[in-house]
Amino acid sequence: MLQHALLFLSLLISALLVRHLHELPLAFRPQGDVHCYGSIATLSASNSVYAPGCLRLTRDGRFSSVFSANEEELRRKEKQEGWNIDLTGHALPGLWDGHAHLLQYGEMLASVQLHDARGFTEIHALIGAYRQLHPGAGSRQSWIIGMGWDQSHLPHGLLPSAKDLPADLYILLHRIDFHCIWVSPPVLSLLGPQIPAPPEGGTIPSAGVFCDNAIDLILPFLPPPTKAQKKSFVLNAQRKLHSYGMVGIHDAGVVQEDRELYEEMAETGELQLRIYAMVECRIRNSFCPEEAKKVEREDGMLIVRSVKLFADGALGSWGAALLAPYSDKPSTNGTMLLAPSLLTQLTAQWSAAGYQVNIHAIGDAANRAAISAIASARPKNVPSPAFRLEHAQIIAPEDQRKLPALGIVASIQPTHATSDQFIAEARLGKQRLAESAYRMKSLLQAGVPVVLGSDFPVEPPPALRGVYAAVTRRDPATGRWVGGGNGFFEEQRLTVWEALSGFTRGVAFAGGASDEAGAVEKGKWADWIVLDRRVVEDPKSGWEWLREEEGLVRETWIRGKRVFGRTEGEASAGISFELA
Numbered sequence: 371m372l373q374h375a376l377l378f379l380s381l382l383i384s385a386l387l388v389r390h391l392h393e394l395p396l397a398f399r400p401q402g403d404v405h406c407y408g409s410i411a412t413l414s415a416s417n418s419v420y421a422p423g424c425l426r427l428t429r430d431g432r433f434s435s436v437f438s439a440n441e442e443e444l445r446r447k448e449k450q451e452g453w454n455i456d457l458t459g460h461a462l463p464g465l466w467d468g469h470a471h472l473l474q475y476g477e478m479l480a481s482v483q484l485h486d487a488r489g490f491t492e493i494h495a496l497i498g499a500y501r502q503l504h505p506g507a508g509s510r511q512s513w514i515i516g517m518g519w520d521q522s523h524l525p526h527g528l529l530p531s532a533k534d535l536p537a538d539l540y541i542l543l544h545r546i547d548f549h550c551i552w553v554s555p556p557v558l559s560l561l562g563p564q565i566p567a568p569p570e571g572g573t574i575p576s577a578g579v580f581c582d583n584a585i586d587l588i589l590p591f592l593p594p595p596t597k598a599q600k601k602s603f604v605l606n607a608q609r610k611l612h613s614y615g616m617v618g619i620h621d622a623g624v625v626q627e628d629r630e631l632y633e634e635m636a637e638t639g640e641l642q643l644r645i646y647a648m649v650e651c652r653i654r655n656s657f658c659p660e661e662a663k664k665v666e667r668e669d670g671m672l673i674v675r676s677v678k679l680f681a682d683g684a685l686g687s688w689g690a691a692l693l694a695p696y697s698d699k700p701s702t703n704g705t706m707l708l709a710p711s712l713l714t715q716l717t718a719q720w721s722a723a724g725y726q727v728n729i730h731a732i733g734d735a736a737n738r739a740a741i742s743a744i745a746s747a748r749p750k751n752v753p754s755p756a757f758r759l760e761h762a763q764i765i766a767p768e769d770q771r772k773l774p775a776l777g778i779v780a781s782i783q784p785t786h787a788t789s790d791q792f793i794a795e796a797r798l799g800k801q802r803l804a805e806s807a808y809r810m811k812s813l814l815q816a817g818v819p820v821v822l823g824s825d826f827p828v829e830p831p832p833a834l835r836g837v838y839a840a841v842t843r844r845d846p847a848t849g850r851w852v853g854g855g856n857g858f859f860e861e862q863r864l865t866v867w868e869a870l871s872g873f874t875r876g877v878a879f880a881g882g883a884s885d886e887a888g889a890v891e892k893g894k895w896a897d898w899i900v901l902d903r904r905v906v907e908d909p910k911s912g913w914e915w916l917r918e919e920e921g922l923v924r925e926t927w928i929r930g931k932r933v934f935g936r937t938e939g940e941a942s943a944g945i946s947f948e949l950a
């Protein structure tokens with residue numbers, strides 16, 4: 371009798387629940403713990419595809435199983451058990467960026483965008499429009515910050531100078547690669563009547579442009595953003611990233627104060643993007659264990675156990691350190707930001723202290739110095755993998771061959787290759803470009819673990835555009851490439867599964883989180899995205915659809931909670947609650 375009563379009661383409750391479900395507005399519908407889609411590609415080692423397929427979740431936001439089901443059964447479960455069924459949607463694991471800068475991206479969203487500006491008139495107009503929206507910007511206390519300029523879009527391709535900017539406003543504009551800044555006359559005058567000589571590892575190529583270590587001459591004068599501003603940078607950045615299907619990033623340079631902000635926001639639940647932070651010392655390229663507290667949150671929202679070192683600058687501003695002179699500037703080989711002996715010492719110190727060491731290395735001289743520093747280090751208690759080359763852009767053939775045995779991860783940005791293709795041959799010459807630069811497929815085939823990213827805000831963040839660049843070796847913005855054939859050094863193209871793995875499983879591996887993230891698999895964090903179409907290698911439809919900057923992602927889920935839903939618009943994104 372009691373049994374019958376209980377059965378009746380549970381039927382009554384589920385009947386009420388089903389009715390209740392249908393009465394709730396979509397955004398507030400409780401999310402059942404089973405989600406089914408037209409297809410699910412797991413991107414696990416076996417890359418199974420379930421079509422249609424379902425995900426079952428644990429209460430603490432992990433996958434408990436992945437299984438296939440037929441449509442009729444799913445319709446019944448939808449009615450009876452409140453399963454979330456979306457048969458026109460196609461699920462993939464949540465996307466990660468293996469090398470990016472969260473706060474700088476948030477700052478970019480709040481600053482003057484110069485990426486599309488051609489010439490000084492357009493730059494002045496954009497600054498004017500920004501001041502309309504932000505009255506008072508441009509004062510000594512509140513500088514106008516901009517980013518994205520590139521001298522190749524300025525008259526005669528020449529570097530600008532301070533006098534090309536308004537004489538009455540405090541303005542600081544980052545070059546597109548963030549390796550140079552261009553400042554206005556009031557900012558320049560803060561240095562006194564005479565511009566000082568550039569420090570080692572820096573250049574001042576014009577009166578008003580400061581590159582690499584010379585940027586440090588200006589930065590002390592810049593009023594720092596307040597904590598509240600930084601928090602809004604994080605919140606705006608993560609909202610935008612969710613709309614691109616991003617569930618986490620490897621933040622490539624986080625100072626103590628910003629790590630503390632991330633910790634605080636993870637604790638309050640405001641941080642809804644997974645962050646694997648590489649520590650950057652207040653004094654760049656130093657040993658600062660007192661600033662480098664390790665963090666390993668149980669929920670995986672913040673992990674800190676790696677450091678970032680910087681061997682050289684970037685190719686666009688002739689700052690990448692090369693073994694032989696630049697082909698288009700034979701007077702220079704670029705700039706090492708520190709002596710190779712110091713790089714070796716720091717790499718040894720950090721890895722002996724138990725940190726993964728990630729070295730920014732673009733030129734072949736920087737990569738050689740980094741590889742030799744790594745070869746002599748003796749890591750202690752470092753979760754595998756212990757070393758990464760960030761960018762790994764130009765590596766001499768004999769050095770490429772050393773990577774697999776040393777277990778070094780190559781952290782590559784496919785969109786850097788497709789953006790740099792237009793200047794790379796000028797800088798490097800034909801042979802060096804062909805043998806050493808922008809390699810992906812050949813490294814992968816040689817057994818080098820490859821992790822992919824965008825380096826946003828240097829490049830736009832959508833990982834699917836990075837997938838496009840990796841599978842086509844064409845510029846996602848224009849679809850163009852140089853050098854004939856079907857793409858820029860097309861033999862370096864990846865398959866779509868290799869590229870997607872680079873933005874999911876590869877990133878998890880590079881962060882020592884292979885058991886936790888990067889695939890739809892039992893036990894892993896329940897992070898996934900839903901697209902309108904299934905990803906299949908189909909020569910007919912090609913990959914042009916991946917170039918779309920907005921609107922490709924239908925939903926993004928982190929820890930079993932929806933953080934973005936396209937149909938509800940951004941305003942309601944993130945609203946969700948669970949049945950008690």
Ligand SMILES: [Zn+2]
Pocket residue numbers: 469470471622825
């Ligand atoms: Zn970077």
